[in-house]
Amino acid sequence: MEHPNLEGLSLNEEEEGFRFEFDEEEDEQVDLRWCLVGRFICERAIHFNSMKIRMADLWKPLRGVTIKETKTGKFLCHFAHPIDMEEVLNGGPWTFDNNMLILEQVQLGMQIEQIPLYYVNMWVRIHDLPMRLMKERVGTSLANYIGSFVEYDKNNNFTFWREYMRIRVRIDVRLPLKKYSKVMNKEGKWCTVKFKYEKLGIFCFVCGVMGHAENKCEVRFSMEQDDGTRGWSADLRADPRSRGGRPASRWLREEGGGPVKQSGGDVAGHSNS
Known part of the structure; x- marks a missing residue:
């Protein structure tokens, strides 16, 4: 039996590859x-x-x-x-x-x-923020603290007083959810702003990570003794946004001139149905 001639064979030849032309019609x-x-x-x-x-x-x-x-x-x-x-x-x-x-x-x-699947874009509401700090540059900085800034909701500026700022943030699901931050007001005093996440799914009250509850938390299982203390709570969930309703009063006007919408609840003598 003849053996192949291995003279001149490079051990690196197996590392060589092929380069092909891609068919554009196939991509379409x-x-x-x-x-x-x-x-x-x-x-x-x-x-x-x-x-x-x-x-x-x-x-x-x-x-x-x-x-x-x-x-x-x-x-x-x-x-x-x-x-x-x-x-x-x-x-x-x-x-x-x-x-x-x-x-x-x-x-x-x-x-x-x-393709790495570790990031999700979420709307986050910033509560208890001083009115003078209700600005996009402030929202950008807070978003980059929570994750990475994506978008600032300018449509949330519809009234002279806002309950919260709304920003869209790209969040790493492998990390604990941020609960709050501190900002300095005009008087030079520190105040705490709280974060609430819209459409937040299952997350752990022990470690703050999305995707599991505390009964499946590795951090909890590694504790010598669970004293019941939890660093996170359901307070991180934002309430569903109001989609409007019937006019509350024909005499009351929004800043833009339109009638005020009643978001929900019963009116005396009438039901919601």
Whole structure:
């Protein structure tokens, strides 16, 4: 039996690779620019069929969406139109059974399994902020303390007195949620501002991390003795935003001149139905 001639064989030859030309027409058939990859932050398996029906009902994409599950438990959402995809990205965060969904846009040239899914954009309300500090530059600084600044809600400036500032923040789900910060007022005194998170899913009252409750918390299991003290609470959840209602009085006016809307509650002699 003849043996192959191994003279001149380089041990590094196996490291060499191939470079191929990509077919543009093939890319057009499945446009990855209109795809989102996602995963849920949770400790249990997600019922795929129930989830995809629920998410499609929440998103209501005009041109439709296809949702597939990968072998590693991630989900690939292919939209038929970019407007539908953008509305889903901008309308988040989204939850299923109170489990938060992380979504990222698929970039050309990246493998789906290589896309890091550790960040979620959330609206955060800043409470107890001095009125003179209700400014975008202040919101940007506070957002970068919570995570990374994404957007300042200028539409929240609709009245001469605001209950809170509203900022959109990119948050690392592996880190504990920030609860508060201190700011100095005009008189040179420190005051505490509190953070409340909109559409906040399951999170742990022991470690402050999203994705699990305290009964599944590694920090709690590592304690020698649990005295019941908790550093986080449900106070971090923001109340659902009011979507308006019937006029409270035809004599009362908003600053812009329109009638004041009654957000809810019963009026004497009438029901909400």
